[in-house]
Amino acid sequence: MFRDGVLQPAFDQFAVRNPWTGENIDLAASDTAAEVDEAVRAVRAAWRPLRPDRRAAILLGAARLIRERAGELAELISRESGVCIAETRKETERAATNLVVAATEAERLRGESIPVPGQDRLALTIFEPIGIVAAITPFNRPLNQVVVKVAPAVAAGCAVVVKPSEQTPLTALAFAEMLIEAGLPPEHLVVTTGEPGVIGPALAGHPDIDMVTFTGSVRTGREVAGIAAGKKVLLELGGNDPLIVLPDADLGLAVRLAGQGAFATAGQSCRGIKRVIAVGAVADELAAGLVEAAAGKRAGDPLDPATDVGPLVSVAAAITVERRIADAVSAGAKLLYGGERRRGSLVAPAVLDHVPADAELVVEETFGPVAPVIRVADTDEAIRVANGTRYGLQAGVVTRNVAEFSRIAEALRVGAVNLDAGPHFDSPHIPFGGVKSSGIGREGIPYSIREMSTVKTVTLPYPL
Template identity: 75%
Template sequence: MFRDGALRTGGDLLTVRNPWNGEIVGSVPADTPDEVAEAVGDVRAAWRPPRPHQRAAVLRRSAALLRERAGELSVLISRESGVCVTETRRETERAAANLTVAAEEAERLRGEGIPVPGHDRLAVTVLEPVGIVAALTPFNRPLNQVVVKIAPAVAAGCAIVVKPSERTPLTALAFAGLLIEAGLPPGHLVVTTGPPGTIGPALAGHPEIDMITFTGSVATGRAVALAGAGRRLLLELGGNDPLIVLPGGDLGLAVRLAAEGAFATAGQSCRGVKRVIAVGETADVVAAGLVEAARRKRAGDPLDPSTDLGPLVSEESAAGVERRIADAVAAGAKLLCGGERRGALLTPAVLDHVPPDAELVAEETFGPVAPVIRVDSVDEAIAVANGTPYGLQAGVVTSDAAAFSRIAAELRVGAVNLNAGPQFDSPHIPFGGVKASGMGREGIRYAIREMSVTKTLTFPYP
């Protein structure tokens, strides 16, 4: 366990393996619920919120250190997650940008003055940290998923206990050391590694935890919410994000957005393109363009700079996506290219004429797949897009402003992007969904507010 500014060894160990070749990348302690309880108690005793300018200084210094060590960290991310190094280099820069924005927002925390009608008093509101935040993070993007939870917590003045995925814990531990070096008080941060079935409930249910922020599956998120009942929750539970393509739009742009969104990170992204909903005659052009884009992708060794697409996080995950592709084909879809599996590696697949109720598109599929669903009208596109339990983000490619306005109003999602894919993101804007996609909003400024409480002070006028 990482606590008091250093990694403590443990008895039992968890082995971390490279999904590409099975090599052992490292080992981490298999922490126990009792150790977690002790660590959380120590954090409560040590926590004293730093001043906003002190928080900002830590975040700026950590961003600088991260940029200095970007090469080293990008290789570590690739080795433990299987994501190709060209993408992990971008992930380190994205994480540094989040830290920089968090530093700026730490100095912008504002309350307000409220004259109280009917009373000769002035009310003033101030933002205070919610307390100890428990952050449970997934395997994909193991650096940035940790940063988007730690950075706003630090900016808000909270202490934080992080439980990274047991598949990709090494990056979180490396970043924890960097934060301490940047000046974060050692007693304000714990990183616990261990089996999720025992450590997750022990952390979420600990009485000293004030808030839980979680990214992962719907089933696990609901279990976390039950364990943490009565605490503040910020849940990001995935998506089944559509890219809707309308006639008259830029079809070259649509193909590019669909390919980038479907194949990046080997398709293992909650905001990636999971469904391409093509209206009318756009489907032929989009499907053909996706085949060309998929065939240009080179799948292989993630540490090779010429690789575009690495393996999935495990062979089991790749086999599950392979099965969903086969089931969709059995239900009438046409496999135009790809979908060939070798261990955890799956070549980028393009399918056409996919039935909207096929599991491949009815559920969230974490893999390099671009499924094209053909529809005849905007009405049908909206119905298909809304026809899953998820509601995270969506993209629409069109030149028709009225059609976009209507689609944006009727889609039940957290964000709709015109002539951009659902994968569009920025640290400056809110991120989160509706329905089974979760509750609350990430995005640095918005996550800081989630991790803050409003206190009201009232004064008599002189």
């Protein structure tokens, strides 16, 4: 356990494996529920909120350290997650940017004054840190997924206990060391690693945890929310994000967006494109363009700078993707390119056409490099198909018709709709989150900071 500013000796450990080579990279502590309890109680006893200017300085210092050590961090992320080095280099910069934005927002957290109508009193609102935040993060993007939870917690003045994925814990531990080096008091941060079925409940149900922020599957998120009953929760539970391409679309743009959104991070992104919904006659040319895009992707060793698509996080994950592709083909889809498991957990970028809207491949969140094309007759059918899953995270629409886009944007049950951009569009400055089973609350640095704050109201006599 990373506690009191250093990595503590562990009674039990587990191996962290490289998804590409299968070799052990390092060992991580397998913490117990009792150790988690002791650590959280110690944080509660010692934590005191920092001044906003000090919070900002710590976050800026951490951003500087990430940029200074970007090369070694990117390699570590690739080795433990399998994401190709070209993408993990971008992840380090994205994480640093999130920290800088959080530093700026830490000093912008302002209340307001409200003259109370009909009464001679003035109300003042004050943002205060919610307390101790438990941050439970997934395996994909193991640096930035931690940063987008820890940075706003620090900016809000909270202490934070991080539980990274047991598949990718090493990056979180490296980042924790940087935060301490940047000046974060040791009693403000714990990183606990090990069996999620042990640590997750121990954190979510702990009486000294004030808020749980979780990114992961719907099933696990609902379990966490149940255990955390009575606490504030912020849940990002994945998506089945569509890119809707209308007949008047710029097809070059549509193909480029679909290729980026479906194949980046080997398709292991909650906001990645999971469905390409082609309206009318556009489908033939769109599918052909996607085949060309997939053929141009090099799949293989994630540490090779020329690689575009690395392995999935595990062989089990790759087998699931392979099976869903086969099931879709059995149901009538046409496999136009790729989809085979080449080595271990490496899946070749796949393009499928004529995919039935009820195929498991496109009903569930498929974490793999797959671009499934669903053909629909008109915009109304596109909306029905897009809304036809339990998810509602983000969507993209490619069209030149702004009025038609506005109609689609109003009808889609999602957290964000992007015109001429994919559902994978993001910025640290804007809200991120979904509806339906995709989650509760909003991330995005300014919004997360407010989620991790409470509003205290003070009233006093208003001078006449």
